[in-house]
Amino acid sequence: MRHLGAMALCLGLAVAVGPALAQSSANSAPAAPAAPPVALQPAAELNLLKTIPLTRHPVAITEADTSSAADRRVSLPLHKSLPVELPSDVQDIVVGNPDIADVIVRSPRQVYVSGKALGDTNIFFIGRDGELLRRIEVAVRLDTATLQQTLKELLPGQRVEATAVNDTVFLRGKVPSAAIAANAVGIARRFVAADTNVVNLLEMGGEQQVLLRVRVAEVQKSALKEIDTQANLDLLANDFTFSGLTVGGATTALPFATGTLTVGSGAVTLNLLEQHGLVKTLAEPNLTAISGEEAKMLAGGEFPLPGPPDELGRISVEYKPFGVSLSFIPVVLGPGRISLKIATEVSAFSSAQTINVGVFTLPTLTVRRASTTVELPSGGSLMIAGLLSDDVASSLAGVPGLKDLPIIGPLFRSSSFQRSESELVITVTAFVVAPVDDKALALPTDGFVPSSDLDRYLLGRLHEVYLRREVPIDGVRGPLGYIVE
Known part of the structure; x- marks a missing residue:
């Protein structure tokens, strides 16, 4: 700045002294034609800053230097380098954020810019005379x-x-x-x-909706056979009478007691029982979901269960679901290929067993549950679970000792035989579906017509035959309302 001040002062003196010298010379010399006025250039246009020698002190870069340098924007991949050619030898390099980019000098006119971290920064290259050789805007991005x-x-x-x-x-x-x-x-x-x-x-692209159809089919068979024999004997009063007897000779007399057992009335009861049972369970839930999204459904209900008491001793109530439940996540892998993550369950109350907890009698559930991940084509079916069970139970009870006697032993014992067979199969079928017109869909209520009084009382019908026709309008028939022309 001292150099700039001195030069500006010299320039001002030159401008001020110039007219005076011209006037003095005009007074001493003979008259001559007046010279045209000299147009002075501003100091900035004299490019005086370009003549400042490079010193050891930092050099301030002005707008003139910045505008003359060629700007360049570079998008640099992370952890990669880019060569930069300079018009002249470089003296100093200024990096805005050294953590983002680094500069490696190979020669005075060739450098390499390397991306160290993601972000934006700028780099200035300064020549030997303090001029700005180049400015680079660096954006370090992913590769x-x-x-x-x-x-x-x-x-x-x-x-x-x-x-x-x-x-x-x-x-x-x-x-x-x-x-x-x-x-x-x-x-x-x-x-x-x-x-x-x-x-x-x-x-x-393509259809991304999947319809899942699950079938849970089970058949239970049971057989029970029982043979029960009961003997009831009534003994009268003075049932036992004894008399003294003498056994042996005269020299040895041993008393020997004899008695008589008198039986009043008796009865032998024989119970024979044979029982067969059959239970059929069929559940077929259907559910539609978009590829990659989870869908759930529950057709059943919830029953209350007593929970732990709170701080005041009040018993809380929790609800447990039961019925037919289905949840799945479909993924369309490609044209006609579907991946399914399925969890299905069929539960019902069991009348065979209950649990007593305090004053509460809690029911139990019979549950059929399956959870798996499968892959199948559109429209294909697959059995994901199956169970075949065969249980046999037999028992024998009777009077100890008497039940083992020949011939009459069966009168003092009873036997029971029970066998249960169960077969469970769970199948799934998946379809890639698309929306259709509403008229192409069929509902369970289509064609349902309630029975008339005549059909209900005389014929015992609760509804008429299902028909594909419009449901009649109940009430007065004929034109109603107003006609607006």
């Missing part, structure tokens, strides 16, 4: 070029575009299935620091 090439090689024919914003990669495009979209996301996660730094914006 989307390599990611794009990897996606092209591993997913040929798929239109997947990767765009990086700071440390996040956005995937855009349209793919035919969710499996390809999942593969693209998995590839992109190899290029970022965390899995959450990948945003999936891919669209899936």
Whole structure:
């Protein structure tokens, strides 16, 4: 700045002295034609700053230097370098944020800019005379070029575009299935620091709705056979009488007691029982969901159960569901291929057993449950669970000793034989579906017509025959209301 002040002072003196010298020379010399006025240039246009020698002190860069330098914007992949050619030898290099980018000087006119971390910064290259050789705006981004090439090689024919914003990669495009979209996301996660730094914006073409049909079929058979014998004997009063007897000779007399057992009336009861049972269970829930989304349904109810008491001693109530439940997550892998994560359950109250807890009598449930993950084509069926059970139980009870006597032993014992057979099958069928017109759908109430009084009382019908026709309007028939022309 001292140099600038001195030069400006000299320039001012030169401008002030110039007219005086011209006037004095005009007085001493003969008259001559007046010279045209000299147009003075501003100091900035004299480019005096370009002649300042390079000193050891920092040099301030003015707007003139900045405008003369060639600006350049560079998008640099992370952990990669880029060569930069300079018009003249470089003396100083200023990096805005050294944590984002670094500069390696190979020669006075060739340097390499390396990306160290994600972000934006700028770099100034200053020449030997203090002039600004070049200014570079550096944006260090993720290596989307390599990611794009990897996606092209591993997913040929798929239109997947990767765009990086700071440390996040956005995937855009349209793919035919969710499996390809999942593969693209998995590839992109190899290029970022965390899995959450990948945003999936891919669209899936084709039908992406899945209809799942589950069948739970069970047949239970039971057989019971019982033979029960009961003997009832009534003994009268003075049932036993004894008399003294003498056994042996005169020299040895041993008393021996004899008695008489008198039986009044008696009865032998024989119970024979044979019982057969058959139970059939069929549940067929249907549910539709979008690919990748979970769907749930419950056809049944909830029953209360007493829970633990609170601080005031009041018993809380919890509700447990029962009935037919279904939940699944479908994923359309490709044309006609579906992956299913299924959980289905059929539960009902069991009349065979209850639990007593305090003053409460709690019911028990019979449950058929299955949970699995399968893959099948659209319209294909698969059995996901099955059970075949055969239980045999027999028992024998009677009077100890008497029940083992020959011939009359069966009168003092009873036997029981019970056998239960159960067969359970759970099948699933999946369809890739599309919406249809409302008229193409059939409902259970279609064609239902309530029975008339004549059909109900005389014929015992609760409804008329199901017909495909319009339901008649109850009430007065004929034109009603107003006619507006």
